[in-house]
Amino acid sequence: MAEDSSRSRPRGQTLTTPFPADDGVAAILADCPAFDVVPGEPYFEASFPGTTLLAVEEGFVVVRSTPPGLARSIVTCDVGPGGILLPPAPEEALFGLVRSRLIAITGEAHDRLIEVRGGADALLDQLASTLAQKQGALGNFAHTRHLERVRRKLLQLAQTYGHVVRDGIRIDFPLSHALLAEMVGSSRETVTRSLDELQQTGFVARRGHTYRLLVSPERVLGPM
16 A cells, blocks of 8 residues: 655655646645555555546656456556656556655646646646657557567657767666566567667667667657
C-alpha cells in the first residue's frame, strides 16, 4: 500500500510539476495527498483512492498490464519527474523503478488547478504528452522484428529522457534488459541479443543500466 505523507509541507516552488510555480498552485498541491513509492512494489487502483491524476514529483514509474492470453506483463506507460498519468486501471499495476514520490490530484484539486492561469494548458499539454507516449509504446508491438522493437523503444526513451552528450544522446532512465523486454513484448534473452547486435552496429553503447545512442541529436530531438 502506498504511504500517505504529511500534507503540511509547502510545495510549489521546489516541486517538479508541469504547473505554473505560484502561490495559488502551491496551496492547491499542498492539500493533495503525496505518496512515497517503494521500488519493486506494486500499487493498484485502490492504492490511490479519490485520485483523478497522478503527478510524478520525483523518480520514475511504469504501468504494467497483463492482457488476456499473454503469459508475461507488458509496460504500457513510463513517466519521469514532472509527468502526469492516470491512476492504474483495474487490470494494471504501477511500479517505481527507483524510490519515487507522487502527488495524487483529486477531483477537487483538478477543478481548482484548471482555474489557475495556465493550469488548464499545462494539464492538457502533459496529458497529450502521456497519451502520445502510450500510443508510441503500444505501436512497438506491431513490429514483428524484435530488433526493430528494441531500436524504436530506445529512440522513444531518448526523445523523452535524453540528454545531449559529447558523442550522442544519453538516456537518463533506469533501464534493465528485463524492463526493456516488458516495454517491447519480447523475452529478456531476445532483448539481450538485440542489444548486442545494436551495439555491434554502432547504434547504442551501454554502461551499466545507462544507455547512450550514438546518433546525432537532430535525429532524435529535432533541430537544436
